[in-house]
Amino acid sequence: MTERKLALNNDILMSIEKPARYIGGELNSVMKEKTQVKLRFAMCFPDVYEIGMSHLGMQILYGMFNEMPDVWCERVFSPWTDLDHVLREEHIPLFALESQEPVKGFDFLGMTLQYEMCYSNVLQILDLSGIPMLQKDRTWEDPILIGGGPCVYNPEPIADFFDMFYIGEGETKYPQLFDLYLTCRDEKVSREEFLKRAALIDGIYVPSMYEITYRTDGTIDKMIPRYDTIPKTVKKEVVRDLNDVYYPLKPVVPFIRATQDRIVLEVQRGCIRGCRFCQAGQIYKPIRERSVSTLKKYARELMKNTGYEEISLSSLSTSDYTGLQELLEYLIEECNQKRINISLPSLRIDAFSLDVMNKIQDVRKNSLTFAPEAGSQRMRNVINKGLTKEDILNGAQMAFLGGWHKVKLYFMLGLPFEENEDIEAIAELCNEIAALYYETIPKEQRQGKAEITASTSFFVPKPFTAFQWAKMNTMDEFIEKATLTKKTVLNQLNKKSISYHWHEAGTTIMEGIFARGDRKVSKAIQYAYEHGCLFDAWTEEYRHETWLEAFDKTGVDYSFYIFRDRNEEEIFPWDFIDAGVTKKYLLKEWKQAQAGIVTQNCREQCSGCGAGTYQCGICIQKK
Amino acid sequence: MSYAVRIKFKRTGPVRYLGHLDMLRYFQKAVMRSGIDVKYSEGFNPHQIMSFAYPLGVSMETIGDYMDLELNSEPDARMIMNRMNDVMKEGICVVGVSVLPGTAINAMASVAAASYRIKLRGNMPSSVELDHFMQQEHIVIEKAAKACGKKGKHKDKQEEKPVEELDIKIGIMALSINENGELVTTLSSGSKMNLKPATLVEVMNRYLNLSLVIEKIIRTEIYRKLDDDTIVPLGEFDDQTKKES
Numbered sequence: 001m002t003e004r005k006l007a008l009n010n011d012i013l014m015s016i017e018k019p020a021r022y023i024g025g026e027l028n029s030v031m032k033e034k035t036q037v038k039l040r041f042a043m044c045f046p047d048v049y050e051i052g053m054s055h056l057g058m059q060i061l062y063g064m065f066n067e068m069p070d071v072w073c074e075r076v077f078s079p080w081t082d083l084d085h086v087l088r089e090e091h092i093p094l095f096a097l098e099s100q101e102p103v104k105g106f107d108f109l110g111m112t113l114q115y116e117m118c119y120s121n122v123l124q125i126l127d128l129s130g131i132p133m134l135q136k137d138r139t140w141e142d143p144i145l146i147g148g149g150p151c152v153y154n155p156e157p158i159a160d161f162f163d164m165f166y167i168g169e170g171e172t173k174y175p176q177l178f179d180l181y182l183t184c185r186d187e188k189v190s191r192e193e194f195l196k197r198a199a200l201i202d203g204i205y206v207p208s209m210y211e212i213t214y215r216t217d218g219t220i221d222k223m224i225p226r227y228d229t230i231p232k233t234v235k236k237e238v239v240r241d242l243n244d245v246y247y248p249l250k251p252v253v254p255f256i257r258a259t260q261d262r263i264v265l266e267v268q269r270g271c272i273r274g275c276r277f278c279q280a281g282q283i284y285k286p287i288r289e290r291s292v293s294t295l296k297k298y299a300r301e302l303m304k305n306t307g308y309e310e311i312s313l314s315s316l317s318t319s320d321y322t323g324l325q326e327l328l329e330y331l332i333e334e335c336n337q338k339r340i341n342i343s344l345p346s347l348r349i350d351a352f353s354l355d356v357m358n359k360i361q362d363v364r365k366n367s368l369t370f371a372p373e374a375g376s377q378r379m380r381n382v383i384n385k386g387l388t389k390e391d392i393l394n395g396a397q398m399a400f401l402g403g404w405h406k407v408k409l410y411f412m413l414g415l416p417f418e419e420n421e422d423i424e425a426i427a428e429l430c431n432e433i434a435a436l437y438y439e440t441i442p443k444e445q446r447q448g449k450a451e452i453t454a455s456t457s458f459f460v461p462k463p464f465t466a467f468q469w470a471k472m473n474t475m476d477e478f479i480e481k482a483t484l485t486k487k488t489v490l491n492q493l494n495k496k497s498i499s500y501h502w503h504e505a506g507t508t509i510m511e512g513i514f515a516r517g518d519r520k521v522s523k524a525i526q527y528a529y530e531h532g533c534l535f536d537a538w539t540e541e542y543r544h545e546t547w548l549e550a551f552d553k554t555g556v557d558y559s560f561y562i563f564r565d566r567n568e569e570e571i572f573p574w575d576f577i578d579a580g581v582t583k584k585y586l587l588k589e590w591k592q593a594q595a596g597i598v599t600q601n602c603r604e605q606c607s608g609c610g611a612g613t614y615q616c617g618i619c620i621q622k623k
Numbered sequence: 624m625s626y627a628v629r630i631k632f633k634r635t636g637p638v639r640y641l642g643h644l645d646m647l648r649y650f651q652k653a654v655m656r657s658g659i660d661v662k663y664s665e666g667f668n669p670h671q672i673m674s675f676a677y678p679l680g681v682s683m684e685t686i687g688d689y690m691d692l693e694l695n696s697e698p699d700a701r702m703i704m705n706r707m708n709d710v711m712k713e714g715i716c717v718v719g720v721s722v723l724p725g726t727a728i729n730a731m732a733s734v735a736a737a738s739y740r741i742k743l744r745g746n747m748p749s750s751v752e753l754d755h756f757m758q759q760e761h762i763v764i765e766k767a768a769k770a771c772g773k774k775g776k777h778k779d780k781q782e783e784k785p786v787e788e789l790d791i792k793i794g795i796m797a798l799s800i801n802e803n804g805e806l807v808t809t810l811s812s813g814s815k816m817n818l819k820p821a822t823l824v825e826v827m828n829r830y831l832n833l834s835l836v837i838e839k840i841i842r843t844e845i846y847r848k849l850d851d852d853t854i855v856p857l858g859e860f861d862d863q864t865k866k867e868s
Contacts, residue, residue, distance in 0.1 A: 004636065025714065
């Protein structure tokens, strides 16, 4: 093969940070002859390379698309601010990594939307590619812009920018969509006609096919399809059997260190625990496991094909994977031999997990992590976090006896129905854990003092959760709550063993607006981008003042989306999506939360959430 | 008992924008994939025992760089080369493997010189000018002196760094222009005098009043020095009668 020609010349590459972000050519990246394919797909993660390359979903679709002989899928990431300036000044169009050719010439531009704070980067990608930001201004000269990922469970704030969204798991409907596209291009139909036909594919939402009418109070009155054929609801797509679906056994291995610098083995999708704040727990229902034998095979292949020195098990709650023990026994054996480390995020701390960690971790004990999410038992019942104080204290005690002395705890502030004593309970819990260390471990055996690190983030209500009706705290309330937590920590006997951190409140407010916003919000997003907002997920780049100005100048009252109680009858912007879980079930959960009543997990008892319509995973297993 | 091989590799094309640490990571993964019986260090954080002769700067190509790898079992040079090349990616490949004799000192410590091909932009000097440049008695550069003991005297003031002059003539071991108009040079490396291609171009610009800009540097070979002061490529151990200095 002849040497690939880079889109950027030597002078540019030598003037920017980490030029290797933009060169492509990594192990397992795919080159094809462009004249031999019919459809070119640019897969974009709208953040920097190191973040985007750490995302499993992107690797899945990249690998899957490139297995199709007629399709060539390439990757695109946000150029960091240094290259962003150069591209604008030198009028260099944004390019895909593999062919180094402009994105504008592709058939599709796919964007994975993993967090709301990437929305300004979405516009950056379009802008730098020379693709009109607004959907209505595009022609066949432009790629079809399709969005996917968790944010599309309320795509309305960015609906004006996208041609379509893919609601649900990407493995199922892309072949059908690509076929339709190729047929439409052959038949030389209009772009509008293609979109109209695409809207008939399950899981595909084409926002331009709907008209939204509003009531005088600003809430939605109706969402009306513009043609009779267009469906009123879009049902999320689900892979029914994870043992019978594509998995990337030859993932692209970056040259530079990505955030996730290891093999990722997805053991299951979905979660049995109905934590009321958690969107992932609802939208990925029902839980579906991969079999241990499939995972063993994948692990071996992945080790051979990547050369990574670490493997990580991935899922929302790995402790709930029923084959965990068998899988880990196998991996420990295999990995010891090959000198590969095992990392186990999202494990509940109990006797089993501590035993495993003892086997896989070296003698320098790292910290252990608990996610109680709330300080008081009452509050943990409100959010349906099935973790009791006893669980935490037992786990911590076992850990101390096992030689650990560092404990990390994650909490949320601003949860619905929160009182001051719930906040104070955060510090009290930390204090109890520290005290337990000193009680459990005799002075002469201690390796220094207990190190308890408590972090709080501010709660953002998300669509398709029981808390989608909840009002969010204001910035001042957030800061007050964090201050109260800090003050209470300082009042504890073991305050010297506790350190407390809290996350930025500004981005939380914006996240809240985008999470439950409607189509009116898009004007503010465009304004903010055009006035310099970019990389909002990066604390040092985030410009709160510009965002506030954007809402002000575009006349969008953001408090409407976050500081307002929603009544039970309200039509939400995302109600057109059928995600399996019903609004009726979520409303029941909202009421249970108010009453502080716990709902059992999917394995204990079915709570009739609605995900059963997918007829797969736990919903069809014999209890 | 441990064994070691010296691996000669090439890096051309877009991968030249990798930093040294990225290259290290790349080779660690490649060795993992190859299934070569590499030796690991002891301690809390075992890693492959691998060392590079001369870290490659970002944007430099090479057709003659080296790394040493320690192994647990008696190596078969041909097999190691094949196994490595089976798992390589665009632009990087192994061009030679030699089994290290027990007496060899590690790659990095034995580096004495390196040769380069430099693609330049701008008006190239004529061969007469080049000869003239090389026939000078001294070729002097200014170099930031090593920190001298005085500390904390004027902490707040931005003191000008002391500069010392250095005659680099002895370090320019060969210099010519090839048929493609590229500068071809061999420069002294290692602890005694470590001369970089960019320094050479800079000093040429100054002495010959040119404004050459480096487009690409290709390292063509790395050498070690024998007792008689001659240099041989780092991967050559044929002449076992000569001892390394």
